[in-house]
Amino acid sequence: xxxxxxxxxxxxxxxxAPTEKKELGQFFxxxxxxxxxxxxxxLDKDKSQSISVLDAGAGAGILxxxxxxxxxxxxxxxxxxxxxEKDDLVIPLLKENLDTFSKENEGISFSYEVFNxxxxxxxxxxxxxVCCINPPYFKYSAKTSPYAxxxxxxxxxxxxxxxxxxAKALSLLAxxxxxxxxxxxxxxxxxxxxxxxxxxxxNNNLDSIHIFKSRRDAFKESDVxxxxxxxxxxxxxxxxxxxxxxxxxxxxxxxSEINNYDSDLLLDSTSSESFxxxxxxxxxxxxxxxxxxxxxxxxxxxxxxxxxPVVEYRSKEFLEPTQTDSLPLINAHNLQGLKVVFxxxxxxxxxxxxxxxxxxxxxxxxxxxxxxxxxxxxxxxxIGASVYEASNFEKDFVALENHINFIGHKERDMTLEEAYxxxxxxxxxxxxxxxxxxxxxxxxxxxxxxxxxxxxxxxIEKLGSDWLKGRMTEDQTDEFLKERIKHxxxxxx
Numbered sequence: 143x144x145x146x147x148x149x150x151x152x153x154x155x156x157x158x159a160p161t162e163k164k165e166l167g168q169f170f171x172x173x174x175x176x177x178x179x180x181x182x183x184x185l186d187k188d189k190s191q192s193i194s195v196l197d198a199g200a201g202a203g204i205l206x207x208x209x210x211x212x213x214x215x216x217x218x219x220x221x222x223x224x225x226x227e228k229d230d231l232v233i234p235l236l237k238e239n240l241d242t243f244s245k246e247n248e249g250i251s252f253s254y255e256v257f258n259x260x261x262x263x264x265x266x267x268x269x270x271x272v273c274c275i276n277p278p279y280f281k282y283s284a285k286t287s288p289y290a291x292x293x294x295x296x297x298x299x300x301x302x303x304x305x306x307x308x309a310k311a312l313s314l315l316a317x318x319x320x321x322x323x324x325x326x327x328x329x330x331x332x333x334x335x336x337x338x339x340x341x342x343x344x345n346n347n348l349d350s351i352h353i354f355k356s357r358r359d360a361f362k363e364s365d366v367x368x369x370x371x372x373x374x375x376x377x378x379x380x381x382x383x384x385x386x387x388x389x390x391x392x393x394x395x396x397x398s399e400i401n402n403y404d405s406d407l408l409l410d411s412t413s414s415e416s417f418x419x420x421x422x423x424x425x426x427x428x429x430x431x432x433x434x435x436x437x438x439x440x441x442x443x444x445x446x447x448x449x450x451p452v453v454e455y456r457s458k459e460f461l462e463p464t465q466t467d468s469l470p471l472i473n474a475h476n477l478q479g480l481k482v483v484f485x486x487x488x489x490x491x492x493x494x495x496x497x498x499x500x501x502x503x504x505x506x507x508x509x510x511x512x513x514x515x516x517x518x519x520x521x522x523x524x525i526g527a528s529v530y531e532a533s534n535f536e537k538d539f540v541a542l543e544n545h546i547n548f549i550g551h552k553e554r555d556m557t558l559e560e561a562y563x564x565x566x567x568x569x570x571x572x573x574x575x576x577x578x579x580x581x582x583x584x585x586x587x588x589x590x591x592x593x594x595x596x597x598x599x600x601x602i603e604k605l606g607s608d609w610l611k612g613r614m615t616e617d618q619t620d621e622f623l624k625e626r627i628k629h630x631x632x633x634x635x
Contacts, residue, residue, distance in 0.1 A: 143246060144211070147204045147239050148173035170201045171276040171324065174392045175372075179274055179322050180208035182350060182374045185216065186318060187271065192220035192251075196270040198261040198311055199277050200225035201232055203239040209274040209322075210243060214250055223254040224268065226261035233258050262292050262306055269316040275323045277307030279368075296337040305329055305338050312342065315377040320349075327353070327369040327582030330418040333589050339416040343409060347379035351408075352398065353420050356391040369519055369582050371420065381405050388422045403427055407434070413593045419579045426575055432627060433576040436595040443596055444552050445564075447588040449515065450542030452494065452503045460495050460503065468493040469504070470535070473543040474514045477528035480565055480609075480616065482512060494541035504539035507532045509556045511549040511564045512542070513591075518584050524577050525586060527568035529561045547588055560599070563606030567597070570619040601626050 152170075171179075185193065193213055197206030206223050213221055227236055233256065240254050257264065281300050282289050293309050304325045312321050329335040342348070352372040384405050387398040401424050410417050421427035440447060452471060454461065461471070470476075470484040471492045484491060494500065514526040530540065530548070542548055549564065550556060556564075567573055581590060596602075605622055608614045614622060 143243065144173045144177060144204060144208055147202055147207065148176075150202060150235060150239070169276065169279060171204050172392055173204065174395055175276075175324060176204045176208040178352070178395050179205065179324065179372055180212040182322050182372075183209060183212045183216070183272060183274070183320055185213065185218070185272060185320055187218075189217045189219070191218075192222060193218045193272065194268070194270045194316075195221065195223045196273040196275075196311060196314065197223060197225045198273070198275050198307055200227045200236055200256075201229075201276075203236045203243075205274045205276055207239060207243050209272055210247075210252070213272065214247060219249070220251045222252070224270070225254065225256045226259060226264070227256065228258070228260050230258060262289050262303070262310060266314060268314065269319070270311075270314055271316055271319050273311045273315060273319070273321045273323075275307060275311055275321075277304040277323065277325060279304050279326065296341050297334055298336070299334040301334055301338075302326075302328070305335060309338060309341060312346075312375065312377065317378040319377045321375045321377065322372065324370060324372045327371045327420070330371070330420065330582050331415075331580050331590055332583055333587060336415055339418060342373075342375060343381075343416065343418075345378060347376040347381050348384055348405070348409065348418075349374040349376050349382075350385040350387070351418075351420055352387045352389070353422055354391055355388060355422060371582070381409070384408050386420060399423060401427065407431060410593075413439075415589065415593055417580055417590075417593070420582075421579045426579055429572060429575040430579045432624075433572065433595050435627065436597045438596055438598070439593055440549070440596050441592040443599065445549055445592075445596075446552050447547055447549050447591045448505075449588060450544050450546045450548060451505065452541050453544045454492075457494075457503055460497065460500050461492055462495065463493070467496045469496065469537050469539065469541045470494070471541045471543055472512065472530065472546065474516070474526075474545045477512055477514060477526055477546070480528055480562065480569070482528045482530045482534075496537075501539065504541055505548070507535060507538055507540045508550060509558060509561045510540075510542075511556075511561055511568070513547045513549070513568065513586055515545050515547055515586055516584055517586055519578070523569060523574050524581065525568045525574065527565040529558070529565050531558065531561075547586065547591070549591075557603065557606075559603045559606035559610060561606065562609055563602035563604070566605055566609060566616060566619045567602065567623065569616065570623060572620045572623055597623070597626070 195209050200206055206225055210221055237256055244252050281302050284290050284300050296309055308323050315321055354370050383402045385402050387400045389395050389398045408419050421430050471494045475490050476482050476484050509532050510530040512528050512530050517524045
């Protein structure tokens with residue numbers, strides 16, 4: 143039956159204009175993913191009880207029906223499904239599929255309700271035992287959207303509707319009820335989702351996580367390039383170990399690598415940000431554990447991490463070639479390997495002119511580590527770090543563009559040894575793996591970096607010194623760090 147629903151929903155999507163699908167945030171669940179998500183249901187309840195299932199953003203009903211089939215397989219014989227679907231056009235298909243399920247499963251007591259309403263805006267006080275959802279995906283305005291008042295305390299900025307669906311579904315779960323959802327991974331570390339993460343984890347059991355290594359494979363019929371995850375949460379249950387599975391995409395779901403991890407490794411209780419860390423393999427988990435054993439964070443060691451202040455469209459008057467007194471405008475393309483390179487030959491090179499009002503856009507000319515703000519999972523290294531050497535430029539200030547972050551120290555100037563040591567660590571395979579377990583965004587933001595673990599100042603400077611003196615290459619950074627991790631306790635910050 144699930145394969146038939148998959149075919150009919152695919153045909154339905156082909157009748158819709160891309161603008162319609164985008165407006166609704168409509169991405170129907172492939173049959174393989176629906177079956178996999180349903181397989182995570184283990185509901186610990188009396189088999190004679192009537193079980194209520196919620197499918198919010200139901201579409202053609204593939205997830206709700208997959209959940210019903212799994213519950214039947216587990217021995218439950220009284221099932222009720224509540225489906226919410228905003229799209230008028232798909233409602234007939236949804237009802238047809240539910241009627242077919244009823245006819246093909248006469249051995250159980252089954253009933254359903256379909257609400258052609260907005261799940262978030264509808265006042266629903268019913269409780270559910272199982273919720274299996276693929277929520278819509280689009281950003282909404284925290285100021286003007288009709289969704290703005292719904293659970294506003296959980297979000298900052300302009301949130302995404304998918305998180306609101308998950309939060310509301312969790313609020314409607316009965317004790318020990320199971321919530322299974324597929325969404326973008328962005329909520330696991332995004333700044334705007336801090337309250338949402340705390341809400342998910344507090345007094346609930348994050349039972350399992352599945353991650354897709356490919357950003358394209360989960361929803362092939364869409365043009366969305368997104369890192370997706372599947373979560374299972376059991377409400378009002380004490381946190382236990384977390385099961386993490388991973389596959390390249392849909393085709394190898396049944397051959398997923400599966401590992402069980404201590405929840406403390408994945409749920410960071412030492413940080414106020416409540417990041418959820420997801421290693422893709424046992425090797426990644428070992429790296430995560432290794433780096434987390436370092437005793438300090440960037441912030442604790444006194445490093446500040448800020449974003450370049452020059453926003454080009456806001457500072458056009460300073461970029462006009464009318465003045466001779468100017469600075470190079472350091473942008474992401476100037477981060478070339480370990481060093482910042484600006485010689486005016488690149489087609490994107492621009493200069494920042496020192497006319498009245500310019501200083502508000504500038505920072506003191508000191509040694510910094512610069513980092514590209516934007517990177518994707520597909521890139522060889524998530525963190526592109528380079529050293530800006532103050533001595534290469536004669537002015538008192540430097541102009542740093544908004545597409546880069548810069549690292550300095552709050553109380554002193556960084557030495558070149560320290561700057562190169564930091565850059566080498568950030569560029570290492572070890573740190574790249576560590577960062578990938580944490581970040582599900584294309585942004586490499588300052589908030590994330592501040593909370594990451596870092597080795598001692600002595601080790602940082604030793605690494606930078608050895609590189610500057612030609613005693614080691616960048617490729618030897620990982621070996622250098624691994625050798626010294628076990629000795630970290632000897633070093634005082």
